[in-house]
Amino acid sequence: MKAAFNVKSARLDTLSVQLLTDDLTLINYELKQRADRFGNLRNMPFTLDLQNLTSPARIDLGKLFALFAQYHLRVIAIRHSDASWASLAKQHNIAFSILPEEQANSRVKAVAEAFSPQTADANKEKFISSVSANALPTLVIDRTIRTGQQVYAEKSDLIVLGLVSEGAEIIADGNIHIYGPLRGRALAGADGNKDTRIFAQCMQAELVSVAGIYRIFDQQLPAHLDRRPAQIFLQNDRLVLSAIHAH
Missing domain, CATH: 3.30.70.260 (ACT domain)
Known part of the structure; x- marks a missing residue:
């Protein structure tokens, strides 16, 4: 049967x-x-x-x-x-x-201890090695993420070279970089890391989220952000959208 x-x-x-x-x-x-x-x-x-x-x-x-x-x-x-x-x-x-301990908090504490004046150089090197060993390679997607598709970068950053279509969703425990238009949803810091950011070369998102704090866009963005390079990050637990200006 x-x-x-x-x-x-x-x-x-x-x-x-x-x-x-x-x-x-x-x-x-x-x-x-x-x-x-x-x-x-x-x-x-x-x-x-x-x-x-x-x-x-x-x-x-x-x-x-x-x-x-x-x-x-x-x-x-x-x-x-x-x-x-x-x-x-x-x-x-x-x-x-x-809910595990936030990686951001544990890393901040580890950095403070490892680089305090009372800590020897050998311990600094040991700490740097342990962080590098636990990091996963960045996930790179060189194609369009189509409507209804979802991509998740577990314990790593995510780089998307193509378009993120309307109704598509990209998720990462780390940072997210989108070099094509971002028209769908982007969720960084999915494991609770509040220090992560989203970088979009062409900002047209339906929704963005950092560490579970989100914003939806049902109206056109201001001219300095709409279809322009932008970054999204947390500041005092509030989501901030900021233009990226070339120098």
Whole structure:
């Protein structure tokens, strides 16, 4: 008998909503303020990042999900670095993922220790070698990323030499460089690294995201950014779009 289906591994990428409070009134107020900006993100799957909350007992996850549902935001998973939050996810029949320590924070700490005045040159060399050994080669894509396609650069930077079409999605744990027009979605720092950036030679994106903080574009960009070289990065947990000027 012919098989009805196959089971294969897959990676589901979702945007992350990072909660800074468990105050439902405050969350509802901010959802109202941002409702018009959700646009085509409605009904997309989201992961709820609860890392900033300290106690599973303090949060009413059912009410929280219902609140997000009012704005057509569909939460399919929660994540936290503390495994005790897994039981909360199980109660509500959703997925749970362990949030690892941010690579950016661990690297900053390691750099500070390795290059402190009290550390010998030998330790500096040891640190540099360990970072290089753990780095993966940059993923280079020399073709068009077409509508509906997704490219993911795990634990590395991503370079796209061609066009990123509308409805296409490129994701990297590191930085993203696009040398053709960026017309789809670009998500850098997918593992939570807030120091990553997106560099676009021709900025026409539908959505950009750095470490889960995103912005959608349902209106034309200002003239100094539209179809021009631009970079996207985080500054005080806010997404910044900046023109790149040739010198």
